[in-house]
Amino acid sequence: MHCTRISLSLRHSRNATVYMYRIVNLPVKIELVKLHKREHKSEPFLRVNKFGQVPALCVERQKGQVKFVLSESSAILKYLSEKYPSIVSESKMYSDDLREKAKIWSALDWYQTTIRSSAAGVSWHAFVAGNMGGKVSLELAKHYEERLKMSLDVLETLRLGDTFPFLNEREHPSIADLLVIEDIVNLVVLKGSPFREELSSLDQLLAERPRVRKWRDAVMRINKPLWDEIHGVLEMVAENASKKIDSESRRRRFDDVASMSRL
Ligand SMILES: N[C@@H](CCC(=O)N[C@@H](CS)C(=O)NCC(=O)O)C(=O)O
The missing domain is CATH 1.20.1050.10 (Glutathione S-transferase Yfyf (Class Pi); Chain A, domain 2)
Structure with missing residues (x-):
């Protein structure tokens, strides 16, 4: 099973990623991380993203087994744009032209x-x-x-x-x-x-x-x-x-x- 999970905070400024997934309807599960409760520094979150920051994109091989983790909003946006070219080109938020x-x-x-x-x-x-x-x-x-x-x-x-x-x-x-x-x-x-x-x-x-x-x-x-x-x-x-x-x-x-x- 291949599942993509994304950990994001709605309280802070990384909303671009949420806006993009929802506009183009990407198959991504969004999990909210409460910064004011310091969830980003908690053991379970640090196991996913050792940098302790949101957003973090996490691709799981199967439930609980992490295959790939990516931090940095702009890298995440670019990665998903390349990974789902048809969806992104329909919305014209990215391009095939170098x-x-x-x-x-x-x-x-x-x-x-x-x-x-x-x-x-x-x-x-x-x-x-x-x-x-x-x-x-x-x-x-x-x-x-x-x-x-x-x-x-x-x-x-x-x-x-x-x-x-x-x-x-x-x-x-x-x-x-x-x-x-x-x-x-x-x-x-x-x-x-x-x-x-x-x-x-x-x-x-x-x-x-x-x-x-x-x-x-x-x-x-x-x-x-x-x-x-x-x-x-x-x-x-x-x-x-x-x-x-x-x-x-x-x-x-x-x-x-x-x-x-x-x-
Ligand atoms: N350059 C990073 C910045 C990430 C970042 O600063 N995230 C903030 C929320 S907007 C955060 O997690 N702050 C908690 C911390 O740094 O402890 C990106 O673009 O994703």
């Missing part, structure tokens, strides 16, 4: 050292670290924000164009669009950051970069109900954190007024 494929790889490689490293740095230091038992840091969040803005400017002026909304001026989205967008839309968590007044919000970053905003909307529209289902969790986490900050600042204002009136 040059077109190389353009997709180029966008994926570019993303790792630009958008990924900066956007994940901002999200982590402004919000996620606080939820994972660590400390948030405005200084570090600002440092990564500078780099993020430079990367978004390259995306706006050089990687996207006006003819078609997708990367490499493609008429159809590719696996690169699905991955590159994720770290950008994950910036929604900045709503719930204690530094939200000091940092640019996702909406501000997109308002200043109309091509990036148009591209984000186009990737969402590939399958809007599915997009909402996959990204709803993060929106909810950010919204709840933001409400908590609002109510704490209302309570502080109330306490200040109460102590002034006692003077």
Whole structure:
């Protein structure tokens, strides 16, 4: 029996892989890994992926007998695109043409050292670290924000164009669009950051970069109900954190007024 199993987290930014499997309906079983419960560092998960990170693709020979494990989202997306060429060519998210494929790889490689490293740095230091038992840091969040803005400017002026909304001026989205967008839309968590007044919000970053905003909307529209289902969790986490900050600042204002009136 040959079965493909994928371990993924819906709480964090590797949603590109889930979006892709579900859009093209790949025969992959998706297992959620709860990072906040540190399941990615648990013995059973480390037996599958020794790097202790999501996503991890795991091909089992038969139940419990692992045949092949692959980490790194872009490698997983490329592997599955090559493995299921008919499915992927129907959705046009990959290509049989070497040059077109190389353009997709180029966008994926570019993303790792630009958008990924900066956007994940901002999200982590402004919000996620606080939820994972660590400390948030405005200084570090600002440092990564500078780099993020430079990367978004390259995306706006050089990687996207006006003819078609997708990367490499493609008429159809590719696996690169699905991955590159994720770290950008994950910036929604900045709503719930204690530094939200000091940092640019996702909406501000997109308002200043109309091509990036148009591209984000186009990737969402590939399958809007599915997009909402996959990204709803993060929106909810950010919204709840933001409400908590609002109510704490209302309570502080109330306490200040109460102590002034006692003077
Ligand atoms: N370069 C890797 C990054 C994977 C990654 O950073 N995954 C995060 C979730 S988005 C994770 O597993 N974090 C937990 C940890 O590093 O301990 C990829 O593209 O797959």
